[in-house]
Amino acid sequence: MTTALEPPPRRSLRHRVLRWAALLALTYAGIVTVFWFCERRLVFYPASADEVWLKPKDPWSRDVWFHAADGNKISGRWIPPETPHHGAVLLAHGNGGNLTHRGQVAAELRAALGAGVLLFDYPSYGKSSGAPTEESCYASAEAAYKWLTDEARVPPDRVVLLGESLGGGPAVELATRHEHRALVLVFTFTSLPDAAKYHFPFLPVHTLMRTRFDNLAKIGRCSRPVFIAHGTADRTVPVSHSERLFAAANEPKEFLRLEGEGHDLAIVTLYAPVLAKFLDRYAP
Known part of the structure; x- marks a missing residue:
């Protein structure tokens, strides 16, 4: 006599919920781990000179070199001032x-201010050696400042220390x-974790990220005039970041809110004339 097989017991709802929760937790942990290992690639997007090296926009430009304290050889491009x-x-x-890629920006700044312009690269950008990190970016900026004041005798x-987007970090640090003379920030973030949170709200970036560039924590220590420009349509770094930096900055200061403008280098044509008037007024 045969007996019918009994059906397996049905898994409880609690068991299924726990299983899905464990699966989601593992997936999330995997995403966080990938983000942690890929942080540098997500932060820095260098173009080497082998990939692209554009001719200068200003005929007075010349390429220069300086050595950073960390041993990296840093490339720069110098346009002398009118006087x-x-x-x-x-x-x-x-x-x-x-x-x-900032040749037009440099030419516009020289035309508006009469000032010389020194562009410099971070490690692995352009012709510069090394690897980009927060510390190596600071070291590159230090070397550029030293060349400008020692060799160019400015x-x-x-x-004028000008930081564009991520460049606001080295500029504020300097x-x-x-x-x-003055600190100028163009579509700059409060800190890199704050900027990352805007794009990855589901990740614990404030705890996770090693690259900080905490401009908000430092700007209150800047004692010279501060000029900040930001477009209201910026989808890379929201304008609220510049608003918070401006609130934390010391006087004298000016905030240029560019209605409808995005994260675009072309806004130099809009802020350069206003910056010239600001410098004449507060840092003549």
């Missing part, structure tokens, strides 16, 4: 491309350490 009194702009660029109080 020594005009000083110079030290331009720390954003996280993509290389210094040659008086420290005639140096402003806390060295004499300068």
Whole structure:
């Protein structure tokens, strides 16, 4: 006599929920781990000189070199000022491309301010050696500032520190350490984890990220005039970041809110004339 097989017991709802929760937790942990290992690739987008090296927009430009304290050889491009009194702009660029992509920005700044412009690359960008990290970006900016004041003989109080996007980090860091004429920030974030949170709200970036560039924590230590420009349609770094930086900055300061403008280098044509008036007024 045969007996019918009994059906297997049905798994409880609690068991199924726990199983799905464990699966989701493992998936989330995997995403966080990938993000942690790929952080540098997500932050820095260098273009080497082998990939692209554009001709300068200004005929007075010349390529220069300097050595950073960490041993990296850093490439730069220098446009002299109209007169020594005009000083110079030290331009720390954003996280993509290389210094040659800022040729038009440099030409516009020289035309509007009469100042010289020194562009420099971070490690692995353009012709520069090494690997990009927060610390190596600071070291590159330090080397560029030293070249500008020692070799080009620009008086420290005639140096405008300009940071574009990620370049705001090295510019703010320099402003806390060295004499300068003014600090200029263009579509710059409060901190890199804050910027990452905007794009990855589901990740614990404030705990996870090693690359910080905490501009908000430092800008209050900048004692010279501060000029900030940001477009309201910026989808890379929201304009609220610049608003918070402006609120934390010391006087004298000015915030140029560019209605309808995005994260675009072309906005130099909009902020450069306003910056010239700001410098004449507060940092003549």
